[in-house]
Amino acid sequence: MGEMLDKAKGHANEAIGKAKRAIGEATDRPDITAEGDAQEAKGDLQKAKGDVKGAINRI
Structure with a gap:
């Protein structure tokens, strides 16, 4: 369960970060x-954390 939550948060933070970066460059x-x-x-770290949790759960 935690794996999916971490990955979702990671994708959200990554998308928001890209938007902020684009706004910062444009302005x-x-x-x-x-x-x-x-x-x-x-976001990248959160996704990696989710990957690790998933790998541990599959062992």
Whole structure:
């Protein structure tokens, strides 16, 4: 159960991060661009966490 939740949160954070990065680049706001990069990285980590939980559950 936790695997799917982590992956869903990861995809959401990744999508929001990409949107923030695009907005930051379009408005020439490096602070928003950095926020987007950080949120996208957070999403990547959450997805990886879900993958690990899934692998552990399959053992």
